[in-house]
Amino acid sequence: MDGSTVNIIDAEWLKFAGIRFTLGYDGISLMMVLLTNLALPIIVLASWDRVYGQSPLFLGLSLLMQAALVGVFLAQDGILFYVFWELALIPIYFISAIWGGENKNRITLKFFIYTFFGSIFMLVGLLLWKAYGSSTNGFAWMSLVQSQIPSNIAFWAFLGFALAFAIKLPLFPFHTWQPDTYTVAPAGGTMLLSGIMLKMGLFGFIKWALPLVPHVGENLLHFLSILAVIGIVYGSIIAIKQNDMKRLVAFSSMAHVGLIAAGIFTQTLEGIQGAIIQMLNHGITAIGLFFVIDVIERRMETRELTLLSGIAKVSPQFAVMMLILVMGSVAVPLTNGFVGEFILLKSVYDSNATLGVIAGLTIIFCAVYLLRMVQFSLFGPSNTQNEKFTPLTWAEGLGLGTLCFFVLWIGLNPDPFFGLTERSVANLLSLFNSIKVMP
Amino acid sequence: MIALVVVLLTAIITLFVNLMNSRWSRPVATLGLAIALGTCFYDYSNPYIDATEMLYFSHASTIFSALTILLGLILVGLSEYSVSYAGKNRGDVYALMLFSLCGALILFSYSNLLMLFLGVEILSIPLYVLAGSDKDNLASNESSLKYFLQGAFATGILLFGIALIYGASGSFSIGGSHENTIINYQLYSGGGLTMFNMGVFMMMFGLAFKIAAAPFHFWSADVYEGAPDAVTAFMASIVKTAGIMAITIFLLSIGFLNKQWEMTFAIMAGLSLVVGNFSALKQMSFKRTLAYSSISHAGYLMLGITINDPIIIPTLWFYLFAYALSTLVLMIGMNWVAGHTGKHDFTAFNGLAKKHPFLSALMAVAMLSMAGLPPLSGFFGKYFIFAEVFNHSAISKDGGFWWLVLVAALNSVISIYYYFKVIIAMYFSPSVTEAEVPSMPKINLVVLTIICLALLVAPALVNQLYGLMFY
Numbered sequence: 001m002d003g004s005t006v007n008i009i010d011a012e013w014l015k016f017a018g019i020r021f022t023l024g025y026d027g028i029s030l031m032m033v034l035l036t037n038l039a040l041p042i043i044v045l046a047s048w049d050r051v052y053g054q055s056p057l058f059l060g061l062s063l064l065m066q067a068a069l070v071g072v073f074l075a076q077d078g079i080l081f082y083v084f085w086e087l088a089l090i091p092i093y094f095i096s097a098i099w100g101g102e103n104k105n106r107i108t109l110k111f112f113i114y115t116f117f118g119s120i121f122m123l124v125g126l127l128l129w130k131a132y133g134s135s136t137n138g139f140a141w142m143s144l145v146q147s148q149i150p151s152n153i154a155f156w157a158f159l160g161f162a163l164a165f166a167i168k169l170p171l172f173p174f175h176t177w178q179p180d181t182y183t184v185a186p187a188g189g190t191m192l193l194s195g196i197m198l199k200m201g202l203f204g205f206i207k208w209a210l211p212l213v214p215h216v217g218e219n220l221l222h223f224l225s226i227l228a229v230i231g232i233v234y235g236s237i238i239a240i241k242q243n244d245m246k247r248l249v250a251f252s253s254m255a256h257v258g259l260i261a262a263g264i265f266t267q268t269l270e271g272i273q274g275a276i277i278q279m280l281n282h283g284i285t286a287i288g289l290f291f292v293i294d295v296i297e298r299r300m301e302t303r304e305l306t307l308l309s310g311i312a313k314v315s316p317q318f319a320v321m322m323l324i325l326v327m328g329s330v331a332v333p334l335t336n337g338f339v340g341e342f343i344l345l346k347s348v349y350d351s352n353a354t355l356g357v358i359a360g361l362t363i364i365f366c367a368v369y370l371l372r373m374v375q376f377s378l379f380g381p382s383n384t385q386n387e388k389f390t391p392l393t394w395a396e397g398l399g400l401g402t403l404c405f406f407v408l409w410i411g412l413n414p415d416p417f418f419g420l421t422e423r424s425v426a427n428l429l430s431l432f433n434s435i436k437v438m439p
Numbered sequence: 440m441i442a443l444v445v446v447l448l449t450a451i452i453t454l455f456v457n458l459m460n461s462r463w464s465r466p467v468a469t470l471g472l473a474i475a476l477g478t479c480f481y482d483y484s485n486p487y488i489d490a491t492e493m494l495y496f497s498h499a500s501t502i503f504s505a506l507t508i509l510l511g512l513i514l515v516g517l518s519e520y521s522v523s524y525a526g527k528n529r530g531d532v533y534a535l536m537l538f539s540l541c542g543a544l545i546l547f548s549y550s551n552l553l554m555l556f557l558g559v560e561i562l563s564i565p566l567y568v569l570a571g572s573d574k575d576n577l578a579s580n581e582s583s584l585k586y587f588l589q590g591a592f593a594t595g596i597l598l599f600g601i602a603l604i605y606g607a608s609g610s611f612s613i614g615g616s617h618e619n620t621i622i623n624y625q626l627y628s629g630g631g632l633t634m635f636n637m638g639v640f641m642m643m644f645g646l647a648f649k650i651a652a653a654p655f656h657f658w659s660a661d662v663y664e665g666a667p668d669a670v671t672a673f674m675a676s677i678v679k680t681a682g683i684m685a686i687t688i689f690l691l692s693i694g695f696l697n698k699q700w701e702m703t704f705a706i707m708a709g710l711s712l713v714v715g716n717f718s719a720l721k722q723m724s725f726k727r728t729l730a731y732s733s734i735s736h737a738g739y740l741m742l743g744i745t746i747n748d749p750i751i752i753p754t755l756w757f758y759l760f761a762y763a764l765s766t767l768v769l770m771i772g773m774n775w776v777a778g779h780t781g782k783h784d785f786t787a788f789n790g791l792a793k794k795h796p797f798l799s800a801l802m803a804v805a806m807l808s809m810a811g812l813p814p815l816s817g818f819f820g821k822y823f824i825f826a827e828v829f830n831h832s833a834i835s836k837d838g839g840f841w842w843l844v845l846v847a848a849l850n851s852v853i854s855i856y857y858y859f860k861v862i863i864a865m866y867f868s869p870s871v872t873e874a875e876v877p878s879m880p881k882i883n884l885v886v887l888t889i890i891c892l893a894l895l896v897a898p899a900l901v902n903q904l905y906g907l908m909f910y
Contacts, residue, residue, distance in 0.1 A: 014899075014902060016901070016905050017823065017826060017901075079822070083813040083818075090807065097866065098866060105863050109859055109863065113855050113856060117852045120848045120852055123822070123825070123848070127825055127826055130826075130829075131829035131830045
């Protein structure tokens with residue numbers, strides 16, 4: 001394939017408002033759809049033995065979520081993108097709030113309002129782009145990207161998009177909803193949130209926010225990279241001090257996503273390629289880590305690191321799989337994390353050496369907090385409580401096994417995954433370079 | 440025009456039917472409204488304008504009439520429980536609602552300020568009675584008195600405004616083929632324009648009272664809360680629609696006259712948004728929350744009117760369609776639950792989803808539509824208004840009211856907080872009330888389901904709507 005966008009469906013929807021129902025894909029979208037469709041079955045497997053795992057409501061909401069996510073990744077029309085973007089919020093809100101833990105009502109509502117706050121400004125940004133720009137075909141992505149727009153308007157539109165995406169990621173000062181929501185949501189909800197939903201934000205940056213950068217200049221992007229790097233350090237340091245495993249992985253996720261975002265903001269082929277493969281990797285490892293945490297919590301009825309010890313002695317298979325996932329997340333060579341993080345760090349270093357060096361800390365920090373988690377939970381003297389640790393069920397074994405397989409496969413042979421997106425990213429960048437700026 | 444006559448006749452027939460047997464009054468009123476809805480199709484293909492150019496039933500006004508008749512049909516048709524408080528007098532309640540509906544139909548089609556005044560009065564006077572129709576309930580009496588005193592005052596201001604405009608221009612006419620419309624007519628010399636301006640000012644405020652726009656909203660929370668649920672639903676849907684159209688037709692016909700009025704109106708829109716939303720945040724009562732939310736919805740609609748271009752009319756229609764239908768679903772659901780638990784608080788809804796999953800799902804959909812979440816109609820209503828205002832700002836010299844869109848966008852975020860209270864109560868809170876809520880009659884659930892489906896699919900049909908209105 002040559003990496004250009006292929007439309008699957010292109011129908012008239014709201015003609016007078018310039019909105020079309022256009023779904024199409026290029027390599028980047030395909031990668032995201034791959035992640036979504038790989039992750040959803042695993043999330044269902046992960047929840048299978050939970051009380052809600054087989055309830056029709058949970059499965060229905062998960063499928064609605066999957067539909068909305070695929071829609072986000074395939075939408076080629078601004079308003080359609082927005083519609084799917086918001087639609088994805090409703091099922092995850094209900095999943096988190098119905099089966100959530102303590103204080104769920106307050107925390108999930110905060111999450112909803114926070115993300116809705118961001119996305120409404122994305123809508124305003126889209127409207128500005130269309131109303132003040134010279135788009136010839138309504139909200140169609142290609143037409144918006146090629147349109148000319150006064151730079152002061154583009155500035156506000158870019159801010160709107162950036163706010164929505166930064167909240168979804170979340171980037172540093174907009175992260176306050178994240179740890180609480182990840183902790184309070186049921187395991188399935190946390191996996192959906194961290195594994196796929198935050199990829200919406202990253203994907204949005206690549207596809208919808210970067211085209212505005214030529215109009216507004218690169219200063220804003222530098223500012224955002226600094227935020228991303230602050231997030232890396234901040235998330236890592238807080239993760240080191242966490243005792244609740246779910247909170248620990250939540251903050252580590254913030255650090256990882258910061259690095260991916262920094263890679264995107266370099267606007268280079270390498271940076272974006274690395275970001276995309278790392279989005280896939282992060283999806284796999286984040287889901288895997290929340291999966292193992294849930295496996296432990298279900299048996300030991302706690303997520304506190306200080307209360308756990310020596311699980312490796314009672315369940316070696318589980319320990320091996322958890323270690324593989326942790327290694328993937330720490331970015332040990334021959335695992336998937338290494339492939340992505342290496343390229344990301346290189347591209348960030350190339351574009352700004354200082355930021356690159358600071359971002360490089362992520363590898364050290366990540367080893368510190370994740371190995372600490374492994375040490376406390378898996379190793380050490382066997383706990384008296386450990387007899388509660390029953391062998392893995394088929395659903396858990398299958399889910400974790402699949403994830404470990406992907407961790408090693410991408411680590412050993414990343415080429416097919418790079419190949420999938422390379423042409424599309426190159427096309428995208430040359431398209432952005434050809435954008436004519438209003439004098 | 441025929442629809443108006445049918446509604447009027449139905450109202451009179453309902454009154455007499457009620458004398459014979461009060462049980463027949465609801466079927467008769469429903470049937471009459473159904474026929475009226477049917478005659479709208481005839482009206483649409485035969486636009487009517489009377490010889491003296493008092494009323495002009497254009498395509499747009501017929502489509503608006505059809506909307507309110509449909510709302511009335513749903514409200515009256517499903518009112519077996521909600522109007523049961525009236526006992527043997529329920530026929531009077533239906534008849535008053537229908538008379539009031541006649542006023543609404545006049546407000547969609549007036550082309551003369553006299554008809555505007557008559558329409559407002561025909562709309563309001565039955566409402567004063569309706570608000571107090573639950574005679575044994577003190578809150579209802581209070582609501583009626585408050586509404587009447589303040590409403591009469593506002594009508595007085597409106598009438599004074601009309602008089603001033605007549606004094607300045609020597610005409611009542613605002614449209615049609617007359618040369619001497621208020622805006623075209625040679626203004627009498629000497630203070631004429633000042634007088635005219637004062638007239639517009641007073642009319643704008645008199646009408647703003649009717650749609651409960653801030654800062655003329657103080658009556659609405661108490662009146663909405665005290666009135667019987669069916670009447671509150673009537674006020675929040677039909678009266679709001681009629682008021683918005685009355686103010687739109689008047690302001691667009693004079694083109695806001697000058698920039699100051701446009702700015703005044705925009706500020707009123709912004710105030711309504713902010714005041715409505717912030718007052719709703721801390722309410723304990725669901726009904727009161729809906730009252731404040733209806734103030735903020737008036738703000739969104741007024742935001743649309745500020746672009747000062749008739750192109751906004753189909754957008755207003757669509758917004759009102761989404762808003763009024765979801766209001767009806769919520770009000771009918773609330774009436775059922777509150778009637779059986781005896782209170783209108785959010786806590787009355789606790790744990791409803793466990794016992795009545797279907798009703799809860801319908802109310803949740805209506806709530807999400809009100810809050811403006813895609814892909815429901817409520818979102819597209821807001822979206823179209825925002826888009827029109829931006830498009831207008833992009834081409835107008837002075838920049839237009841784009842900043843007001845930001846205010847509206849922020850407010851729609853704030854509104855999530857109180858809209859979701861009821862969803863949280865229904866789905867995520869344990870039940871606290873002992874009272875048993877029986878399941879709703881099947882027919883009601885079916886109708887509410889159809890409404891919710893309509894909220895889902897309507898955005899796909901907006902193209903046709905634009906075609907119909909400007910055909």
